[in-house]
Amino acid sequence: MSDTILLAHGSGGQLSHDLVAEVFAASFTNPILARLEDSAMLADLGGGRLAFTTDSYVVRPLFFPGGDIGRLAVCGTINDLAMSGAQPRYLSAAFVIEEGLPIADLRRIARSMAEMAREAGVAIVTGDTKVVERGHGDGCFITTAGIGVIPAGVDISAANARPGDAVLVSGTVGDHGMAIMSQREGLRFEAEIASDVAPLHTLVQAMLEVCPEVHCLRDPTRGGLATTLNELATQSGVEIIVEEARIPVRPAVQSLCELLGIDPLYVANEGKLVAIVPEAAAGQVLAAMKAHPLGREAAIIGQVRSGRAGRVSLRTTLGAHRILDMMVGELLPRIC
């Protein structure tokens, strides 16, 4: 096989077959995929409702401190399933690859996906590859879809927040977005910022064990914590009040944000969740989160109130109150 992706790798002919067999099937090995049918045939998924989600991943650079696009694609879809309380089971993976991408990079991505899937206990059971001309893609785009099973009795929805509920976050915010930005900007810091990309389903499981009636879960990806809180407040028709001083932010992330004039509350996360739980259960849920490796820095950051539906307020470290709005446009470093 050649060292780089050729347009012919997308032709559907021998090269395409070789690529699938040598890079993807070899990495994602499992009996369902091994049949290489047009559709994956899934074993009986047992009782409970099914959760089904899909997401596309575009990131530059493809490899960044703390992860790569493959790990991101697997974790992102697992997390979307986990936010409904589902146990993730099966994933699909479709690749749009740019002509000229080194095959070694693709192998590295596939291995990373396989490793992540194995660790998370999910199987990548179906997929697709397409090749686009040089200049028409950023190396590689990945689309993953996922199926999971929601255990009986779990009812999680962004519309379930109730006045009095506590708002929790599972750890420091802004790590992923600033890790990517620091790579793109070529900003080198004493302490390198690593992406937090991680699968959150076992953390969710641990939380549901102590509190099956968790009201809302959402992973604050693009748009960051602020945007997620706004979505929850709007969908539940409640007001959310959070305390700036209680929101965990890594000092290196805070410093880089200050330098670029960016608010960490709007920066993407890939391994964090926001939970809204009944006030009485907040302490227990927090303890369960802190006992999990992905929730060690979890914190209760605020409260749901009846107030004005859809509004998120922030009590600043200085004790003033202000609106915490949705993100508008994209995050851009300041000029001045």
Added chain:
Amino acid sequence: MRYVDEFRDPARARALLQRIHDRARRPVQLMEFCGTHTHAMFRHGIRQLLPPSITMLSGPGCPVCVTSAADLDRAIALASLPGVTLATFGDMLRVPGSRGSLQTARAAGADVRVIYSSLDALEIARREPAQTVVLLGVGFETTAPTMAAALLQAEKEGLENLRLYSLHKLTPPAMAAILRSGEVALDGILAPGHVSAIIGSSAWEFVARDFALPCTVAGFEPLDTLQGIADLVEQCEAGIAQVHNTYGRGVRAAGNPAAQALLAKVFEVSEAEWRGLGRVPASGLALCGRFRRFDATPLLEGHSLEPAEAREPAGCRCGEVLRGVLDPTRCPLFGRVCTPDQPVGPCMVSSEGSCAAHYRYGEAR
């Protein structure tokens, strides 16, 4: 890396606020020149915590906002020329000119690329030697040295396809123009931290000398800003008018000589057109000497737009906002027709614009 928290310590902030409350006896109007101060104050809620006797007015310190419609039209015209790639900071994309923005020009086929640093434009120029890459130079004394450095590098590498369209502006002349106009009654000036790191706190001496007003250079963290305001209030109460520097860790009286030398090498001071202030003598930077060959302006010859054609967006009162004459929330368009999603004027677009600060942090909602 504990740097930030140190300057946000709530106990120390409370002590400073107490000091301000104790000293402020008569009503004062202070102007923060810089949009970064405006945003930092909103973000931390500082305005709410000040005594009602202190009014903070936002000044023209937002480079995106003060770019005139005519200059923006020319930038759009440059971007639309065949074979030209315009490299710009993202903030400029959505600013409305007379007929659309760089964003709409891009959608119509102009080659407009967002860069994060002037060096990104160099990279584009190296990679695409057939294109003429025009770097859109928007910014104050803080940004201009990075543009100068890019040109020096281009010269060193013999890059023939890089140009600069310099809309750089100097802050002290704009401050002087506002003070000279006497349109707003001011009792003191909160001078910008980052800009002063380059030009030095001594660059503001004219405020005290010519206008008998106190002027304090302050940083952008909450404690920095509060310290600056406390100092201004104390000067007002004591009846003194001096230039003080409360941002000692970043700013020296003489500024940054290396950056100044870089500016002097590449640029000469020229007249510039400011949105809101009009043409202000000696308030801009134009390429000088052997660096004139990097000037993008000649590309427009034969395509040149009549300045008279340029017009502000209908009903937009950004000019008055930039002079501190109009509170953003008093603009009839504010929050109704003009929002960060659908901005009419630049002060609602830029992350340093005061309309955006008022809207985003909800003071008027």
